[in-house]
Amino acid sequence: MMRSKMARAAAAITCATVLAATPALAGFQAENALYVEPAGNTSFDVPYRGGRAGASDFWCAAGDYVIRGLNAAPGTRIWRVSEPPRRSGQGIRFSLSPDGAASRSGLLTLFGQGDASLSAAHARALCEASRDR
Secondary structure (H helix, E strand, C coil): CHHHHHHHHHHHHHHHHHHHHHHHHHCEECCCCCEEEECCCCEEEECCCCCCCCHHHHHHHHHHHHHHHCCCCCCCEEEECCCCCCCCCCCEEEECCCCCCCCCCCCCCCCCCCCCEEEHHHHHHHHHHHHHC
16 A cells, blocks of 8 residues: 555656656747747757748747747847748757858848848747738
8 A cells, every 4th residue: 555655756756857847858939839949149949840831930930939939029130040041840940149140041032132030029020920821
């Protein structure tokens, strides 16, 4: 009987530990349900997880992470580090530093090529376009 109680207690502790660790392992969940995973001091990844996978979806997650996850100002610049186009099944790496930035954002722009950065507010505004699809 004592062994049974100890086994149940150990199972409960293991289950609680796994559940408590899950959010940390999952990273930040953006409002469009994509996840963002820190990848260093200024870099972070938005991995591909199936479903929506347009460039605007990844930028939406990046902008949401910077504003809500990092509590940074909406004017904070975000640079795309991974060169477009994104291959099927791949995510995108972003950075708060222009070091190693890609040459293009991967978004269709109306004015010229567009560089590989957006403000966090502009990136997060793409969440609206993402919801409309």
